[in-house]
Amino acid sequence: MSDFTNEHMMLVILGAAIATYLTRIGGYLLLSVVSDIPPRAEAALNAIPAAVLTTLVAPAFYATGWEGKLAIAAALLVGLRYKSPLPMIAVGWVIVMVCRRFIIG
């Protein structure tokens, strides 16, 4: 459960919505102002998605049980082969469910 108050949560959601919209017009605005981004700034911007998303995977891998680690590792192998998230999720979910039902439980 979250400890946000209702009003606070609404503000976060609306703030995120406005910020997201700004990213969606950002390229258009940027093109009309800046013509060149310094290479190091571009490299940093380019790294943001992978860097942020990794922090949502690695600690989850670290914290989950062996069956979760097995599932995430198997999903990674599937992900190197298939682009869609569905096969990864299917393989990971089946492994976790089988382990929890028949081995752990």
Next chain:
Amino acid sequence: MTSDTDFLSGLRSGLVPALSAAPFGMLFGAVAVAQGLSITETSLMSLTIFAGASQLVGVELFGHRVAAWLIIASIVAVNFRHVLYSAAIMPAIRHFSMPKKLTAFFLLTDPQFAETLKRFEATGHVSFSWYLGVGAALYGLWNIMTLVGATIGGFISDPEALGLDILLPIYFLNLVVGFRHRTNYAPVVAVSALGSILAYATIGSPWHVSVGAVAGIALAAILPPKKREAAS
């Protein structure tokens, strides 16, 4: 083509990607409710943010009790690719009036971007009606599935028994793997992973996201800059 048939043709183009995003709309709705959001708040996210991956990231962070600014910053970080989209899509929508451009940017998702560029390359012209048709299919189904997921999610008492706890990390892993052709990918991911695990194990939950992310981003800025490459 008339604007009506253009709209219908857009709806058809949007239907396949909308259907493949549908399970994630449901997943988002269910996870959001499980994290303690109300159905209204959950729907509001899909109605106003309308960016699936970032909504899942946001909801995950709500659960970690992270500071509000960090939640918004993380959502922006995940959505940052839209800056590139809005720059790259300009040739196709330059002829839209300003209000139509502003509407088009609101609807600018990954599949909208892909379908629009595909059509622009094939036909040389993208009408606003067609663009709106694609967007309507994606926006409509995303919000319906959010509501379905949020309704079902309220009945889930033990997410672990249903294996739901593993779905999000794997979904995020899919996104991480999808960036693997970018410059400095391996060192950035390795440093972010290590930094976030160390922070998670030492200073605790809210901080692992920012510590890991900053470590990876800083590394990318420090490494020798490579030749300009096409952004993906």
